[in-house]
Amino acid sequence: MFRKRIGLLAVYGIAFFAFIYAPIFLVVVYSFNANPVNMMIWSGFTLDWYRTIFGFSAATTELSLYVESTDQLLRAVRNSLIVALTTTLVSTVLGTSVALAVARFRFRLKAFYRALMFLPMIMPDIVLGIALLIFFVSFGMSLGLVSIIIGHCTFLTSYVFIVVSARLAGMDMSLEEASADLGANGWVTFRKVTLPLILPGVIGGALLAFIISMDDLVITYFISGVDSTTLPVFIYGMLRRGIKPEINAIATVMLLFSFLVASLGLYFRARGR
Amino acid sequence: MAPLLEIRNATRHFATQGGAPVTALDGLSLTVADNEFVTLLGPSGCGKTTLLRAISGFEDLDSGDILIEGTSILDRPAHARPVNTVFQNYALFPHMNVARNVGYSLEVAGVSGAERARRVAEALELVGLGGYGERSVRQLSGGQQQRVALARAIVARPRLLLLDEPLSALDRNLRQRMQEELKQLQHGLGISFVFVTHDQEEALTMSDRIVVLDGGRIQQLGPPEDIYFRPENAFVARFVGESNLVTAHVLSRSGEEGLLEVAGGARLVLSGDRVVPGIDATLLFRPESVSVASGPEAAASEPGAAGLSLAGRLTQSSFTGSDYRLEIDVPGVGPLKATVRHLAQSSSGGLAPGEPVALHVPSAAIHVLAGPPA
Numbered sequence: 001m002f003r004k005r006i007g008l009l010a011v012y013g014i015a016f017f018a019f020i021y022a023p024i025f026l027v028v029v030y031s032f033n034a035n036p037v038n039m040m041i042w043s044g045f046t047l048d049w050y051r052t053i054f055g056f057s058a059a060t061t062e063l064s065l066y067v068e069s070t071d072q073l074l075r076a077v078r079n080s081l082i083v084a085l086t087t088t089l090v091s092t093v094l095g096t097s098v099a100l101a102v103a104r105f106r107f108r109l110k111a112f113y114r115a116l117m118f119l120p121m122i123m124p125d126i127v128l129g130i131a132l133l134i135f136f137v138s139f140g141m142s143l144g145l146v147s148i149i150i151g152h153c154t155f156l157t158s159y160v161f162i163v164v165s166a167r168l169a170g171m172d173m174s175l176e177e178a179s180a181d182l183g184a185n186g187w188v189t190f191r192k193v194t195l196p197l198i199l200p201g202v203i204g205g206a207l208l209a210f211i212i213s214m215d216d217l218v219i220t221y222f223i224s225g226v227d228s229t230t231l232p233v234f235i236y237g238m239l240r241r242g243i244k245p246e247i248n249a250i251a252t253v254m255l256l257f258s259f260l261v262a263s264l265g266l267y268f269r270a271r272g273r
Numbered sequence: 274m275a276p277l278l279e280i281r282n283a284t285r286h287f288a289t290q291g292g293a294p295v296t297a298l299d300g301l302s303l304t305v306a307d308n309e310f311v312t313l314l315g316p317s318g319c320g321k322t323t324l325l326r327a328i329s330g331f332e333d334l335d336s337g338d339i340l341i342e343g344t345s346i347l348d349r350p351a352h353a354r355p356v357n358t359v360f361q362n363y364a365l366f367p368h369m370n371v372a373r374n375v376g377y378s379l380e381v382a383g384v385s386g387a388e389r390a391r392r393v394a395e396a397l398e399l400v401g402l403g404g405y406g407e408r409s410v411r412q413l414s415g416g417q418q419q420r421v422a423l424a425r426a427i428v429a430r431p432r433l434l435l436l437d438e439p440l441s442a443l444d445r446n447l448r449q450r451m452q453e454e455l456k457q458l459q460h461g462l463g464i465s466f467v468f469v470t471h472d473q474e475e476a477l478t479m480s481d482r483i484v485v486l487d488g489g490r491i492q493q494l495g496p497p498e499d500i501y502f503r504p505e506n507a508f509v510a511r512f513v514g515e516s517n518l519v520t521a522h523v524l525s526r527s528g529e530e531g532l533l534e535v536a537g538g539a540r541l542v543l544s545g546d547r548v549v550p551g552i553d554a555t556l557l558f559r560p561e562s563v564s565v566a567s568g569p570e571a572a573a574s575e576p577g578a579a580g581l582s583l584a585g586r587l588t589q590s591s592f593t594g595s596d597y598r599l600e601i602d603v604p605g606v607g608p609l610k611a612t613v614r615h616l617a618q619s620s621s622g623g624l625a626p627g628e629p630v631a632l633h634v635p636s637a638a639i640h641v642l643a644g645p646p647a
Contacts, residue, residue, distance in 0.1 A: 177331055178364035180351040182378035182425065189352075192381075196368045 024255065031248035039245055049249035073250070076234035082145060083220075083230060084213040087152040092206040094153070095160025100194070102161075103168040104176075118162070120155040128155060129222035136223060143225035151223045152213045159212065160205035167201025200269045207265040211258060275343030277465050278305040278328070278433055283337035285323055285489070297323040298334070299489035305433070305467060310459050312468045312476040315486035316512065321469045324486075325435050328467065330354045341433070357431040359439045363422040365410040371397070371421050372406030378429040396424040399458065416447045423455075427462060434459075436468045440475065452478050473513045477501060485509050502559075503640050510557045510642060517563070517609045518642075519556045519581075526550045537605030541581045547641040555642040556581070562638035563611035565599060566631045567624060580635040585609070587628050601630055 030039045034046035055070035102114055120128070132151045133143075141147055175197070179189040195202070217232040224233055235250060285298040297320045305311050313321035326332035328339055330351030338345050346354050357378070365374050373380070376393040384392070397403055400420040405413075410421060419439060426434055436455075440448045456479045459466045470476055476483050477497040485492040485500060485508075492512075493505040504510040507518055521533040521541075531548030534540045535556070547554060558581075585603035599611040611632065624630065 172362070172364065174360050174362060174364040175366060177351070178358070178360055178366070179377070179381075180331075181329055181356075181358045182381060183352050183429070184377075184381040185350075185352050188381055192377075193366055 027248050027251050028255070030245065031252045033245065033248075036245060039243070039248065049245045050253075052246050053249050053253070072229075073234065076229050076231045079145060079228055080214055080231040083148050083152060084210050086149050087156055087213045088206050088210040090149070091153045091156040091160050091209045092202060095157045095205060095209075096164045096198075096202055098157070099161050099164035099168055103165060104173075117158050120158040121162070123155070125216075125218035129219040132219065133222040143223055144228045147223045147225070148220055148228060148230065151219055152216065155219070156209040156213060159208050160202075163205035163208060164198060164201045167198045167204075171197050200271075203268045204265055207261055211261055214254075214257075275340065276304040277307050277309075277342060278303075278467070279338075279340040279343075280304070280324070280328075281338040281340070283324065283327060283339065284335045285320075285327065285332065286335055296320075296489045298327070298337075300337070301486075301489060301491060303484060303491065303494070305465050307432075308460075308463045308465060310456065310466045310468065310479055310481045312470060312480040312483045313486055314470060314473060314476040314483050314513070315492075316471055319486040320489040321471075321486050322437060323489075325358075325437055325467065325469050328354075328433075329356055329358045329435055355431055356433045356435055357426040357429065358435040358437065359422050359426045361437045361439065361441060363418045363439075365418055365421055365425075367410060369410070370406065371402070371408050371410055371413070374410055374421055375406075375424045375428050377425060382429070392428055393424075396428040397421075399427070399461075400424045401454075415442055416451070419443060419451065423458075427458075427464065430462070431464065433465050433467065436466060438469055438471070441470070441472070448475070455479060477513070485512065487512075504557060504642065506642055507555060507557075515560050515610055515612075517558050517560065519558075519606055519609075521554050521556050523548050523550050523552055523554055535581065535583075535606060537583070537603060539581060539583050541636065541639070542579065543636060543639060543641060545641050547643060557640045557642055558634045558638050560598070560610040560612040561596075562634055563609070563613070564633045565601070565611050565613050565624075566633070567628065580633055580637075581639060582634075583609075583632045585630060585632060587624055587626055587630050589626060590624060599624075599630075601632060603632070 031049055032045050032047070033039050033042055034048065035041050035043035053070065053073055055074070098113075098117060102110060102117070107113075128151075132147075132154070136143060136147050136150075171194075175193055176189055179193045180186075184192065215232060216230075217236055220230050221233055221236070224230060229237070231250075231254070235247065238244070238247060280301060280303045283298045283301045284296075286294040286296055288294050295318075297318075299320075301320070301324065303311075313324060315321050323332055327334055330346075330349065330353075334347065339347055341355060366377065369377070372390070372393050375396055376384075376389045379389045379392060393406065394403070397405060400423050402417060402420050402424065405417070405421075410418060413421065419442075422439070440451050440455075443451060452475060455466070455468075468476075468479065477500070480497055482495060483497055483500045484494050487508050493500060493509045495503075500509060500513050504513065504516075510516045510518060519535055521535040524532045524534055524540075526532070526548060529544045530542050531544070531550065532540060532542055533548065533554060533556075543556075583603045583606065585601040585606075587599060588602050588608065589598075589600040591598050596612045596614055599613060601609050601611060603609055609632065
């Protein structure tokens with residue numbers, strides 16, 4: 001009886017994970033499918049699509065010549081990296097500072113400030129995108145990388161704030177008092193005690209901000225200019241003209257990249273314990 | 274010469290949710306001399322931790338002053354004050370090993386590596402943890418963490434060490450051993466200790482002087498013997514040790530001696546300034562000063578003995594190993610506590626609850642408190 005139940009549970013478990021991962025698995029498989037017309041039909045292993053997106057295209061047939069140009073793709077990747085790195089830096093510093101202030105000081109309307117920091121997380125992306133667009137236009141700001149970075153910072157600061165706050169909540173405040181008692185001023189205490197102890201949270205928040213920034217489509221779509229297309233916006237543009245095999249290769253590379261970033265995060269978290 | 278630490282009229286109120294502010298410190302003044310072990314003793318909320326945190330710089334005063342060697346330190350932030358603290362929960366830095374924890378104050382002060390290593394090793398040796406430097410603080414037992422916290426606080430040789438209930442998390446045996454070691458360490462180093470505790474036994478064992486606090490005010494300040502045998506008031510008497518408090522009316526006084534009558538009619542003669550004719554005095558005697566005899570006639574049989582003789586009925590008897598603790602109900606006076614030895618031999622017939630007994634307390638063991646029992 002018991003055994004049978006476990007058997008059912010195992011089947012359920014497998015089905016559950018299949019449901020989640022099968023589509024992703026298919027994308028990876030299709031990225032190696034040589035069939036340029038119909039990716040559902042396997043016609044042999046190829047690395048052509050990867051060669052194409054990296055600009056070493058050997059076999060550029062009329063049909064596979066879908067990525068308008070590798071230059072455009074690479075420019076989108078570069079834009080995405082610039083945006084994500086800058087946003088990560090700015091929102092990590094801001095989010096960590098706010099988290100420290102909220103955790104350490106008493107001030108009026110603290111609960112209100114905390115709520116304000118949570119709000120951008122539940123705000124629909126589309127609303128945020130439209131709001132930012134109107135904001136930038138009404139201030140006469142041209143849309144470009146700067147507007148995207150500002151836009152991303154507005155909501156990613158919240159993500160960093162929440163991750164760092166969670167870490168701070170688990171930190172014993174008397175450690176900072178002990179440091180002060182032993183002669184360390186505020187800055188030395190932050191550098192030698194507070195920051196090392198919350199570092200796993202700070203790195204976690206930064207990686208989260210980086211991944212979300214790299215990945216964001218909806219908000220970026222509204223506030224990116226002509227020359228500031230990021231990778232997700234670029235891919236979205238490609239998709240509107242049909243799903244082509246290069247998409248699978250780009251998706252697979254992005255997937256790999258995300259795994260790497262996440263592994264880095266896990267590594268730092270493990271070291272922080 | 275100015276005293277090492279002087280607290281003048283320290284006052285501190287805390288706002289509460291209800292609106293009525295709580296007084297943590299109420300015009301408290303205190304001095305601590307060089308090489309002195311002073312204990313702040315009192316129940317939770319008496320102001321002892323607030324006072325300690327005000328000295329270390331983590332709490333502000335509403336008014337009053339704190340001086341070290343004659344210089345006010347109130348305008349200095351915590352990190353610039355020449356005192357170190359052993360925290361109740363030790364507050365060891367979990368991301369540093371034992372040696373870095375202990376050497377933290379030297380590291381911050383810019384003491385060079387070799388000198389630092391030497392002094393860290395010395396401090397660890399002093400607290401009995403020689404060779405533990407490379408360990409992670411997470412691997413240490415509670416007692417060892419306590420010692421690391423102590424080493425960290427004394428490594429820079431402050432003149433004044435503040436200890437905030439540092440032994441409260443240790444088990445009984447370890448606590449007793451640490452009490453002795455702390456006392457020895459304080460003597461050996463010549464550092465003054467201000468030690469906060471709510472444990473009266475701890476306070477009596479270690480201190481040169483005890484400050485009994487309640488309601489943000491000093492209830493009594495003095496050496497342990499004074500606190501125990503000659504408490505100022507009913508609060509101190511009740512808080513330190515077990516006590517019997519009996520109200521007696523002073524009938525008359527001749528010369529040094531006064532005649533008192535306790536409720537129920539028993540009379541006794543006591544001397545002292547507090548025996549003023551016409552007032553109700555509060556008498557204190559400790560349970561161990563009470564001698565107990567079986568039968569009501571025993572009291573009457575020795576009328577010559579100076580002191581208080583009472584007759585009552587045994588209501589409770591419990592054996593604690595070395596003693597018997599008795600509770601005796603005396604008509605008109607109420608329940609009294611007595612601790613007696615060798616009861617088993619003296620009463621092979623057995624002292625059973627309900628039996629009439631006679632009590633005697635010698636005059637020398639009776640202390641007159643200032644004011645009525647609170």
